[in-house]
Amino acid sequence: MKPLVLIVEDEPPLVEVLRYNFQSAGFDTLTTMDGEEALIMVEEESPDLIVLDWMLPGLSGIEVCRMIRERRKTRASPIIMLTARGEEGDRIRGLDAGADDYVVKPFSPNELVARARAVIRRTRPALAEEVLNYGGVEMDLAAHKVRREGRAIHLGPTEYRLLRVLLERPTRVFSREQLLDAVWGRDVYVEERTVDVHIRRLRKALNGAEEADLIRTVRGGGYAIDARAN
Ligand code: CA
Secondary structure: OOOEEEEEOOOHHHHHHHHHHHHHOOOEEEEEOOHHHHHHHHHHHOOOEEEEEOOOOOOOHHHHHHHHHHOOOOOOOOEEEEEOOOOHHHHHHHHHOOOOEEEEOOOOHHHHHHHHHHHHHHHOHHHHOOEEEEOOEEEEOOOOEEEEOOEEEOOOHHHHHHHHHHHHOOOOOEOHHHHHHHHHOOOOOOOHHHHHHHHHHHHHHHOOOOOOOOEEEEOOOEEEEOOOOO
16 A cells, blocks of 8 residues: 655645655645645545645644644544745744655655654554554465464455555555555546455454454444454
8 A cells, every 4th residue: 555645735846746746656645735725634544644835825834734733523534834044943843733744845845755754654654564463463464374273264365455554554444445546546446345355365364263353343333453343
């Protein structure tokens, strides 16, 4: 699953440069020019990183940053602030408002992408790692092998991708639609109940006779991998 970066910037040429560079570097991108819309997108899309311009029309980047930090659901979202201001006082204000890093314009897009990777490694280590571990389940992405408490688990390709998406963000609840997008892709039409079928198969493969069910079903919500589920 590619990391998703939300670009909040009101200069269209810069938006294009950023979008191009992030996509070339293997990120999925979302963009908005508006701080209010950014807040909605952060809540709905849970991006892995927000690249946030300080100077925006309407809500300023610093206000957006502060509001993201104040809301329980979005509090942990990683943020890199972007700004033309280079003074030390501004840098401190940005970090005070809760930014994880700070890049001064003009900057090289490659440098920003490198900083973005560093922030994601720090805040979402699962996205950068070769082995995912949670609740006694170990997924070796390089060897394409899954184990639970040391026992080999054999999964079909769809169940494997499904488990990977869940393991990359343990305890997070994914809607059926989000799982469809992540596992089957946005361009493929699959019915939502197909997700239920594959979750059932994943459960069967993953849960041994005496073992707790690691997959949490949230009525009307979706699914999560959650060791505290049962
Ligand atoms: Ca701007």
